[in-house]
Amino acid sequence: MKKLILASVLSFVGLTAMAQDATTTEVDNTVSEVTTVQDFQEINVADLPAAVVEAVQKDYPTATINKAYKNESDQFKLELSLKDGASGTVYADAEGNWIEL
Structure with a gap:
């Protein structure tokens, strides 16, 4: 009896999933050039x-x-690259003082 009830429930779920209408959604393909990283915005x-x-x-x-x-x-x-190929990120305030974040 349990198997009959379980089979009925699974059949019902399967049929209702197939009965759903296929809807089309419109996708917005707009690309934004603004990059925000950790509350920093590219300039x-x-x-x-x-x-x-x-x-x-x-x-x-x-x-550079x-x-x-x-x-x-x-x-x-600031994302910097050195002539020897090394690169890194540094942080500064508006007065040119280095800061730790």
């Missing part, structure tokens, strides 16, 4: 304050700033 390297650029040139003379990000507290996340 142009040219938009960095002069103090931050000078700090990088002083402390990392062989470094690949990407720059800014958060609401005017803190900057």
Whole structure:
């Protein structure tokens, strides 16, 4: 008797799953160029304050700033690459002081 009830329930579930209407959904393929990483939003390297650029040139003379990000507290996340192939991320405030995050 238990097997008959179980078989009936499974049959009912299977038939109701197949009876559902196929609906089409419209997909929005809009691509956004804004990148947010840990509350940092990507900015142009040219938009960095002069103090931050000078700090990088002083402390990392062989470094190139690949990407720059800014958060609401005017803190900057910089992705650097060195001429020897090493790369890393540093954080600075608007005055060019290095900070730990």
